[in-house]
Amino acid sequence: MYRRHFVSFLFLALAIISVWLVFWPPASYLLIVWLAMALLGIYDLRSRHNVLNNYPIIGHLRYMLEFVRPELRQYFFESEQSGRPFSRAQRTLINARADGKADTSPFGTLRDFEAAGFDFSEHSLVPKDVAEDVTRITVGGPQCERPYHASRLNISAMSFGSLSGTAVLAMNLGAKRGGFAHNTGEGAISPYHQRHGGDLIWELGTAYFGCRTREGRFDAEVFRDKAREDQVKMIELKLSQGAKPSHGGLLPGGKVNQEIAETRQIEAGKDCQSPASHPEFDTPIGLLEFIVRLRELSGGKPVGMKMCLGKRSEFLSLCKAMRETGIRPDFITIDGAEGGTGAAPQEFSDRLGNYINEALPFVHQCLVGTGLRDDLKLIASGKVALGFDMVVKMALGADMCNAARPFMFSVGCIQARRCHTNQCPTGVTTQDPKRSRAINVEEKAWRVANYHAGTLKAFRDLTGAMGVDHPDKLTPDMIYHRNDYTPAVSYQQHLVPLRPGQLLDGSEIPAAYAPHWEAARADRF
Numbered sequence: 001m002y003r004r005h006f007v008s009f010l011f012l013a014l015a016i017i018s019v020w021l022v023f024w025p026p027a028s029y030l031l032i033v034w035l036a037m038a039l040l041g042i043y044d045l046r047s048r049h050n051v052l053n054n055y056p057i058i059g060h061l062r063y064m065l066e067f068v069r070p071e072l073r074q075y076f077f078e079s080e081q082s083g084r085p086f087s088r089a090q091r092t093l094i095n096a097r098a099d100g101k102a103d104t105s106p107f108g109t110l111r112d113f114e115a116a117g118f119d120f121s122e123h124s125l126v127p128k129d130v131a132e133d134v135t136r137i138t139v140g141g142p143q144c145e146r147p148y149h150a151s152r153l154n155i156s157a158m159s160f161g162s163l164s165g166t167a168v169l170a171m172n173l174g175a176k177r178g179g180f181a182h183n184t185g186e187g188a189i190s191p192y193h194q195r196h197g198g199d200l201i202w203e204l205g206t207a208y209f210g211c212r213t214r215e216g217r218f219d220a221e222v223f224r225d226k227a228r229e230d231q232v233k234m235i236e237l238k239l240s241q242g243a244k245p246s247h248g249g250l251l252p253g254g255k256v257n258q259e260i261a262e263t264r265q266i267e268a269g270k271d272c273q274s275p276a277s278h279p280e281f282d283t284p285i286g287l288l289e290f291i292v293r294l295r296e297l298s299g300g301k302p303v304g305m306k307m308c309l310g311k312r313s314e315f316l317s318l319c320k321a322m323r324e325t326g327i328r329p330d331f332i333t334i335d336g337a338e339g340g341t342g343a344a345p346q347e348f349s350d351r352l353g354n355y356i357n358e359a360l361p362f363v364h365q366c367l368v369g370t371g372l373r374d375d376l377k378l379i380a381s382g383k384v385a386l387g388f389d390m391v392v393k394m395a396l397g398a399d400m401c402n403a404a405r406p407f408m409f410s411v412g413c414i415q416a417r418r419c420h421t422n423q424c425p426t427g428v429t430t431q432d433p434k435r436s437r438a439i440n441v442e443e444k445a446w447r448v449a450n451y452h453a454g455t456l457k458a459f460r461d462l463t464g465a466m467g468v469d470h471p472d473k474l475t476p477d478m479i480y481h482r483n484d485y486t487p488a489v490s491y492q493q494h495l496v497p498l499r500p501g502q503l504l505d506g507s508e509i510p511a512a513y514a515p516h517w518e519a520a521r522a523d524r525f
Contacts, residue, residue, distance in 0.1 A: 134470055180199070236331075333379040
């Protein structure tokens with residue numbers, strides 16, 4: 001039926017234009033339009049798209065609207081709180097702090113206090129002053145010779161390759177100005193990380209970019225030379241990440257230019273796929289021995305691991321290996337399954353891994369229960385954007401926080417979610433020089449430093465308003481969470497706490513830990 005109507009329309013249009021040409025020769029331009037539509041219609045009739053096949057020409061309107069749907073939703077229909085993964089309210093506040101503007105808002109909150117998932121804290125009638133120096137902390141356990149005095153908020157792992165060179169330059173210069181650290185991501189230390197001399201946390205992934213052999217194995221000599229540079233302050237061994245745990249990284253070949261290829265020691269123009277696991281070890285003890293090797297090669301700098309919590313018995317296997325060998329990492333970074341700055345398979349992002357506010361207290365309690373908590377620092381990484389996010393993470397057991405996407409916002413990201421296409425509209429996640437040149441490094445670096453300073457100030461102010469004068473005094477019972485439309489309860493009521501050493505001293509082990517502890521072994525995951 002639709003085809004008959006379309007053919008009828010073509011003949012009717014041809015007849016009308018033919019008559020019109022007799023009386024008005026300029027109508028020949030309409031003939032060109034008609035011919036173009038006719039050709040498009042004929043193409044649509046042969047199309048494999050059901051919509052175009054049944055609705056020639058006008059069916060394209062559907063795909064045009066679908067193409068701009070994300071922008072229409074974000075700019076016109078998204079509420080202040082409904083945006084994902086970061087709401088418009090969060091992005092607005094981040095940008096205000098990055099610009100050095102007041103982060104105040106009028107006429108009360110727009111948040112629904114009764115909605116499920118709402119977190120809040122109780123204030124105190126005797127607020128405390130929180131000293132600025134508590135926003136720094138020393139990372140380096142008893143086996144570390146060169147500890148690092150770090151900020152409690154640092155730039156999380158984002159690689160050159162995933163980010164443009166100008167974005168990396170702006171972030172590192174901002175870190176230099178603000179006195180905090182910049183995690184390189186697993187894509188190696190690039191010239192853009194080095195130009196301004198900001199403190200670096202060098203992340204090693206499963207492909208050992210920047211210190212790999214031709215076969216993709218770890219090159220100890222190259223690592224030693226780079227890790228001993230003064231700019232490198234800490235080494236982070238990535239086991240898994242929140243966006244795609246147990247999958248390995250992927251950088252599309254279209255983004256692998258010659259500069260990235262040289263930085264990563266790979267071939268230009270080809271997809272860069274990191275293996276899902278490390279070839280240098282396959283047991284908890286092997287992992288710890290590799291950490292010792294990295295610490296020695298780096299000259300005694302802090303070395304730790306990053307992981308998204310998966311099987312809980314496997315983390316307890318690490319704890320048992322630490323007890324058995326006496327080896328301690330200097331820090332553990334827990335990445336939440338809700339995190340992620342780069343491209344990842346949709347179902348990995350949606351369905352694998354533990355949410356940071358569930359993973360963090362479990363890891364903290366396991367370290368307490370095995371008598372290891374005082375030997376290392378715990379870093380939280382997963383949608384940390386604002387001061388209250390830091391308060392929650394510290395209350396649940398973290399010593400420090402890492403943030404990624406908020407720092408992307410500070411250099412110009414608008415959450416267009418085209419990071420994997422090499423067509424980022426703001427130049428943040430592209431290797432196209434015509435796009436990335438839009439980033440004014442000098443200006444954006446100040447925004448990076450301003451956002452960092454403003455967020456730490458908010459963190460201190462909130463901590464003091466809760467009647468606490470030091471972040472280490474924040475506890476789970478100070479943070480309330482609402483489930484459905486019911487009275488809120490504190491996180492403490494969701495936790496099963498462990499006493500120091502409880503998993504080791506023969507005491508009865510709570511049911512929440514018993515099967516995982518029983519399944520854990522130091523010699524295998």
